[in-house]
Amino acid sequence: MAIKRTDGRTSPTQLRPIEAKAGVIKRADGSAYFRIGNTWAYAAVYGPRDLHPKFMQNPKKGILRCEYAMMPFSGMGDRVRPGPSRRSKEISMVTEKALTPVINLDEFPNTVVDVFIELPQTDAGSRCAGICAASIALADAGIPMKDLVTAIAVGNLNGQKVVDLCYEEEALEGEIADIPMAVIPSTGMVTLLQMDGIITKEDLNELLQMGVKACQEIYQIQRKALTDRYKGGNNE
Amino acid sequence: MNEIVTMNDDLKAHIIEALNKGVRFDGRKLDEFRKIEVKTGLINTSEGSATVKIGETEVIAGIKMNVDKPYPDTPEEGTIMVEAELLPLSSPDFEPGPPDIRSVEMARVVDRGIRESKTIDLKDLCIDKGLKAWSVSIDVLSVNYAGGLIDAFGLAALLALRDTRFPEYKDGAVDYHKKTDRKLILKRFPIPVTVFKIGNNLIVDPTVEEEGAVDVRLTVTSTEDGRLCALQKGGEGELSTEEIARMMELAMAKAKEIRELVM
Numbered sequence: 410m411a412i413k414r415t416d417g418r419t420s421p422t423q424l425r426p427i428e429a430k431a432g433v434i435k436r437a438d439g440s441a442y443f444r445i446g447n448t449w450a451y452a453a454v455y456g457p458r459d460l461h462p463k464f465m466q467n468p469k470k471g472i473l474r475c476e477y478a479m480m481p482f483s484g485m486g487d488r489v490r491p492g493p494s495r496r497s498k499e500i501s502m503v504t505e506k507a508l509t510p511v512i513n514l515d516e517f518p519n520t521v522v523d524v525f526i527e528l529p530q531t532d533a534g535s536r537c538a539g540i541c542a543a544s545i546a547l548a549d550a551g552i553p554m555k556d557l558v559t560a561i562a563v564g565n566l567n568g569q570k571v572v573d574l575c576y577e578e579e580a581l582e583g584e585i586a587d588i589p590m591a592v593i594p595s596t597g598m599v600t601l602l603q604m605d606g607i608i609t610k611e612d613l614n615e616l617l618q619m620g621v622k623a624c625q626e627i628y629q630i631q632r633k634a635l636t637d638r639y640k641g642g643n644n645e
Numbered sequence: 646m647n648e649i650v651t652m653n654d655d656l657k658a659h660i661i662e663a664l665n666k667g668v669r670f671d672g673r674k675l676d677e678f679r680k681i682e683v684k685t686g687l688i689n690t691s692e693g694s695a696t697v698k699i700g701e702t703e704v705i706a707g708i709k710m711n712v713d714k715p716y717p718d719t720p721e722e723g724t725i726m727v728e729a730e731l732l733p734l735s736s737p738d739f740e741p742g743p744p745d746i747r748s749v750e751m752a753r754v755v756d757r758g759i760r761e762s763k764t765i766d767l768k769d770l771c772i773d774k775g776l777k778a779w780s781v782s783i784d785v786l787s788v789n790y791a792g793g794l795i796d797a798f799g800l801a802a803l804l805a806l807r808d809t810r811f812p813e814y815k816d817g818a819v820d821y822h823k824k825t826d827r828k829l830i831l832k833r834f835p836i837p838v839t840v841f842k843i844g845n846n847l848i849v850d851p852t853v854e855e856e857g858a859v860d861v862r863l864t865v866t867s868t869e870d871g872r873l874c875a876l877q878k879g880g881e882g883e884l885s886t887e888e889i890a891r892m893m894e895l896a897m898a899k900a901k902e903i904r905e906l907v908m
Contacts, residue, residue, distance in 0.1 A: 434789050435701045436736050436853075447689060451788060453734040476741055481728070481784040482691035482707025486821045488782050491730055492743065525734035525741075527788070529705055530688045 412569065415577035416446070424561075424573045424623060429541070429634035431549045439550025441634065443542035446575060447532035452542035454550040457520035465521075471514030475505040475524040477539050483531045485576070500536045507540050507560065507591040507601035513553040522552060533576040534562050540591050540601065545631050549638065557631050558600055559624040560591035563616040565608050570616055572623045588613070590620045594628040597621050657858040661844035671852060676895055678850040683800070683907055685808040693809025693829070696788075697801040699850060703735075703789035706801035708781060708809045708829075712819055715771065715778040723770020723778035727756035729785045729798055736790035754837065754877045755785065755799045758866035762835040762874035765806070769830060772814065779811070781829070792852040795864055799837035804907065807831055834908070835874050836900035837866040840892040842882060847892060849899055863889065865896035869904060873897075 412421055425446030434440035437453035444450070457471045465472070477500040479489045493501075504526065514522065524546065526539040537560035544558040564574045565586040571578065579587050586606030592599055599617070608616075660670070667675060679700025688694035691707035715722055729752035731739040744752075759765065770779040783805065785798040806829055813823035841848050841862045843855065851859065861882030866875035873893070878884065884892070 434735060435791050436789070437734070451734060455733075455737050458737075476733070478732075480705070480707060480786055481782065482688060482694065482709050485690045487711060488709035488784075491728065491784075523733070525732065527732055527734050527786075529707075530690050532690075 414571070414575070415581075416575045421569060421571040422619060422623065424626060425575065427627065427630050429545060429630050431545050431634045431638040437546070437550070439546045439548070439552070441542045441545035441549060443538050443545065445534060445538050445541075445573070447530055448534050448538045449528060449530045450535065450538040450542040451527045451529070452539065452546040453525045454522060454543075454546045454552065455525075456522035456550075457514065457517035458523070460519060460521035466519040468518050469515070471517035471520040471522055473505055473509050473512060473514065473522050473524065475501050475508065475526065475543065477501045477504055477526045477536065479528045479531060479535070483528050500539070503601055503603065504536060504540055504543065508543060508547065508558055510598070510600050511544070511554045511556050511558055511593055512547060513555070516553065522547070522550075533574050533579045534589070536601075537561050537589050537591070541627060541631060545634050548635055556593050556595045557628060558591050559594050559627045559631060560589065560601060561620055561623045561627060562587060562589040563620040563623070564588055565606070565612055565616065570612065570619060572619050586612075588616060588620070590617065592621050592624040594624055653857060656854065660855060660858045661846070664843055664846040664848065669848070670854065675846060675848045676899070678899065678903075681903065681906060683804055685804050691805075692812060692824070693805045693807070695801045695804035695808055697797045697804065699793060699797050700852075701789060701791035702787075702793055702797055704785055704787050704794065704797040704801045706783065706785045706798070706805035708783055708805050710779050710781050710809070710812060710819075712772065712777050712814060713780045715775060719767070720775035721771045722767035724767070724780040725756070725759065725765060725783065726780065727752045727759070727783045727785065727802060729755065730787070731790070731794070732787050735787040739787070739790065750877070750879070751795045751798055752785070754795060754864055754866070754875060755783075755802050757875035758799055758835040758837050759783075759802065759806070762833040762866070762868050764803070764831050764833040764835055765829065766832060781806075781809075790853070792856050793839070793850045795839055796837055796850065799835075799866065800903065800907070803831070803834065803836070833868045833874075834904055835866050835868050836903050837864050837875065838896035838899040838903070839864040840895050842884070842888065842892075847888075847895060849895065863892045863896070865893050865900075867897045867900045871897065
């Protein structure tokens with residue numbers, strides 16, 4: 410079905426251009442860069458390392474801690490004040506919940522794995538880009554994982570179902586639903602699901618299928634970022 | 646704890662011994678910077694942006710502009726503000742939380758270099774005397790910390806300012822989607838260079854290991870007309886006036902090289 414998207418894409422399932430790279434921050438244990446259209450995310454992983462304050466420690470396994478942050482100049486319009494906001498705290502939490510199902514920290518009791526996500530520039534889909542970057546960075550850090558996690562937003566724009574909304578689409582007038590989701594590609598299980606807007610259950614079911622499919626495409630790019638980094642024994 | 650201190654002392658002794666012979670672990674001369682790479686205009690959500698890489702150290706600077714009421718004592722002037730963040734993403738040494746004293750110091754030194762040199766004529770930022778003026782927020786952040794941040798921050802801030810174009814201001818509102826052709830005019834080009842003293846040696850652009858062995862440092866910001874516009878002594882050590890003179894000479898010579906590289 411040929412349609413015209415606000416940013417010039419010609420199909421409802423066409424993703425914005427994606428670029429992914431593993432190992433971009435020297436002193437991190439693992440790191441990645443993930444760019445989808447005009448949304449860019451860096452992620453760095455530190456750990457497993459000692460967790461303070463001590464009462465937060467879990468003697469049975471390590472914990473995952475994520476922090477999502479937009480750089481002050483990363484949004485069109487007003488400057489984003491540094492430091493956590495209600496929005497960024499919620500996104501940090503759902504990011505953590507999206508990634509936790511694939512990682513296994515049983516071998517690292519009382520420790521924390523810290524994931525820092527920073528966005529220099531955003532144009533919708535920033536939590537999804539952050540999750541894609543973070544899961545590459547976790548793998549780069551050698552954290553035991555059963556798979557990567559891949560994320561994308563799907564949506565309904567006045568009856569038109571689309572994958573990977575850009576900012577202009579998100580801001581359209583009318584009946585708009587914006588649904589960020591994360592998927593474990595090998596099993597198709599969903600680890601993040603949120604929605605802003607109005608939608609029927611039939612439409613949601615169809616969009617979830619579109620999202621799972623799009624995640625398979627992104628998954629290949631994430632994997633390539635990791636194989637590119639480690640092929641030929643280049644793992645300094 | 647004791648063990649860590651001993652290890653640092655050993656490493657420090659080793660670094661000093663090498664520096665005394667004019668040798669650095671990465672093969673550079675004492676007064677030699679790592680490779681400097683700069684890019685501008687990358688971030689379309691900002692009014693101006695730059696990234697600066699010095700070796701593996703990487704920082705990013707972005708400018709946001711908004712319209713505010715001028716301060717009553719300077720009704721014909723806009724404002725500038727510098728904020729620095731040492732992102733925990735960029736190093737295991739940096740922790741989440743409110744800006745710590747290191748980032749506050751760096752932001753203030755960068756701010757002084759730009760402000761005192763009158764690089765930006767604050768009157769250029771006035772829209773309507775006493776009522777409306779631009780305020781310019783300069784944010785510098787570390788993406789990759791591998792030693793020597795402050796010089797990178799200062800250079801990135803300046804390059805982002807040079808890249809800045811005013812957004813459209815019409816009928817009392819800013820339209821950030823429309824950038825005008827009007828650029829921010831830079832009247833000066835202040836470059837901060839920090840000289841570090843380790844033992845009796847003076848070096849520039851330290852690695853993380855070298856930075857750990859530093860006794861005292863001096864940041865000297867100089868403009869293209871050979872004048873100084875900001876100074877900051879840091880670290881717990883002391884400096885003789887002769888040493889200060891040598892550090893100043895070195896910083897200004899390096900600033901000149903960097904200016905030629907990016908102009």
